[in-house]
Amino acid sequence: MKNSFVLLLCALAFCASSSYAAADKTLISAREAILSGSVSPQDVLLKYSEAVKKTNAGPVLGEYAYALAYAGLGEAALTSIDRALIAEPLHPEIRFCLSEIFNAAGLESASDDISAAAPAWLKGKQIKLPKLGVPAPAGDFEAAAASINMLMAQRRYAQAAVQYDRLCEGNQAEPRCHVGYALALERLGAYKAAAAEASKNLALYKDPEPQAITKAFIDDLARRPPLKLSSVDKPTLKGRYLLFTGGSLNRADDRTLYSFSTRVGKFLSERIDVSASAAINGGNELSDYNGLTLGAVGRYNTPLSFVPLNLTLAAKGERVPAPEKNFTFLLSPGLSYFIKDSSIDLFFDVAINGPYSGSVTMSLGYTIYFGVGK
Numbered sequence: 001m002k003n004s005f006v007l008l009l010c011a012l013a014f015c016a017s018s019s020y021a022a023a024d025k026t027l028i029s030a031r032e033a034i035l036s037g038s039v040s041p042q043d044v045l046l047k048y049s050e051a052v053k054k055t056n057a058g059p060v061l062g063e064y065a066y067a068l069a070y071a072g073l074g075e076a077a078l079t080s081i082d083r084a085l086i087a088e089p090l091h092p093e094i095r096f097c098l099s100e101i102f103n104a105a106g107l108e109s110a111s112d113d114i115s116a117a118a119p120a121w122l123k124g125k126q127i128k129l130p131k132l133g134v135p136a137p138a139g140d141f142e143a144a145a146a147s148i149n150m151l152m153a154q155r156r157y158a159q160a161a162v163q164y165d166r167l168c169e170g171n172q173a174e175p176r177c178h179v180g181y182a183l184a185l186e187r188l189g190a191y192k193a194a195a196a197e198a199s200k201n202l203a204l205y206k207d208p209e210p211q212a213i214t215k216a217f218i219d220d221l222a223r224r225p226p227l228k229l230s231s232v233d234k235p236t237l238k239g240r241y242l243l244f245t246g247g248s249l250n251r252a253d254d255r256t257l258y259s260f261s262t263r264v265g266k267f268l269s270e271r272i273d274v275s276a277s278a279a280i281n282g283g284n285e286l287s288d289y290n291g292l293t294l295g296a297v298g299r300y301n302t303p304l305s306f307v308p309l310n311l312t313l314a315a316k317g318e319r320v321p322a323p324e325k326n327f328t329f330l331l332s333p334g335l336s337y338f339i340k341d342s343s344i345d346l347f348f349d350v351a352i353n354g355p356y357s358g359s360v361t362m363s364l365g366y367t368i369y370f371g372v373g374k
Contacts, residue, residue: 026051027060031121034070041071055270056303058088059119062097066129069101074132077101078159085188086155087303092229093119098158098188104129105162113190116229136166141174148180157187168197175204182217189227236373237267242275246345246365257283261363263297267373274298281321289355291321301336310336312347320355328354342368 030047033039039047048067052060065080081101084094095116103111118124137144144167151160164181171177178200185194195218205211247260258281265275279293295318301310314332334347349361 026054027063030063030067034067034127035123035125041067045071045073056087057270058084058091059093061087062091062094065101066097069104069129069132070127072130072132074101074105074134074162075159077132078105078134078162079156082156082158085158090227090229092116095227095229100129101132101158102162105132105134105165107162107165107193109196110161110185110188110190110193113185113193114188114227134162134166136170137163141167141171141177145176145180148184152180152184152187155187157184160184161188161190172200173204175201175210178204179214186221191221191224191226195221236270237273237369238270238373239267240369240371240373241266242273242367242369244275244345244365244367246363247279248361248363250361255283255285257281259293259361259363261293261365265297266371267369271302272298272300277316277318286323288323289321293318293320295319297332299332310338310343312336312345314347316349322355325353325355328352328356336367341370342366 026047030044030051033044033047045067048064052064061080061084065077065084068077068080078101081094081098084091085098088094093116095114096118099111099115102108102114137147139147144163148160148163148167151157151163161181161184164177164184168174168177168181178197182194182198182201185191185197198214198218198221201214202211205214242263242265244263245261247258250257259279261277261279263275263277265273267273275297277293277295277297280291281293282290284290295316297314297316299312299314301312303310312332312334314330314334316330316332318328318330319326320328329352330349331352332347332349334345336343336345343366345365345367347363349363351357351359351361
């Protein structure tokens with residue numbers, strides 16, 4: 001079993017390095033295809049589909065959205081650009097793709113508001129996106145507005161803005177439509193376009209109070225400076241080191257069992273890290289089960305698009321204190337909340353074999369990340 005775990009860690013390391021090399025090659029191939037002008041939009045999209053399978057990086061999701069728009073798939077493009085914005089809302093390359101998609105969808109004013117410089121990989125070439133025929137949401141006004149409000153609650157502001165644009169075309173006399181549209185644009189940083197949309201309400205509202213609120217909102221938008229774009233919001237993990245400290249408390253047979261643990265390791269890629277771990281176990285009635293645990297861990301993480309959390313899955317091999325069968329193999333799913341150079345981690349250790357086979361232990365801890373990413 002020990003040899004199997006060593007082989008597992010080696011496999012993880014190999015997959016990490018090979019998958020990122022492959023990601024670079026597939027992304028370069030996709031860019032070359034869209035720049036050539038001789039490759040069909042559908043074939044360009046197929047190449048980008050391969051590239052996006054390799055990584056959840058926001059800029060790549062933004063390029064994938066751009067490729068979807070290039071192929072005329074407006075709704076899919078909006079879904080992908082929202083995923084990119086949730087991952088890295090101020091990345092200039094993502095904002096460029098958003099601006100181009102908005103322009104193709106007919107939101108020229110908002111596109112001008114949020115425009116960003118073209119990324120270097122475009123090499124100064126102009127790629128014209130086709131007009132995107134995104135339909136209005138289905139149902140009457142109440143049903144349509146409710147569906148767009150759901151998008152807003154999920155932070156899918158790009159899709160919400162285009163949906164509001166379509167809804168307001170047929171509901172020019174409905175103040176709530178213009179308010180919702182203005183709020184979606186405001187969330188995206190399109191302040192001038194949001195103010196213009198909010199201004200349409202001044203002629204529709206009759207009561208002084210809502211007019212005053214709308215006027216205050218427009219004045220506030222006018223004072224806001226343009227968004228400051230940055231591509232360094234999300235620190236790179238690849239090549240950095242980690243230090244985890246945490247523990248767990250459990251009740252069993254009227255006794256409190258505890259474990260204080262730490263691990264030190266390094267990220268082989270943005271998604272995979274390997275580390276050495278140690279823990280002190282105590283509280284067991286039999287002293288043979290108390291003492292030092294030593295092991296090795298390989299952990300994979302991937303961001304969840306709908307919440308600011310990363311899903312993690314680890315494989316662990318550990319020597320634990322016990323009268324016999326000291327080696328145990330564990331699987332450890334969990335969640336991590338990243339805070340710049342650290343994270344709060346919750347995970348569940350499921351023992352596959354060994355003296356605690358079948359047991360599930362919940363642990364909570366804190367990880368700091370140091371060193372320079374690659």
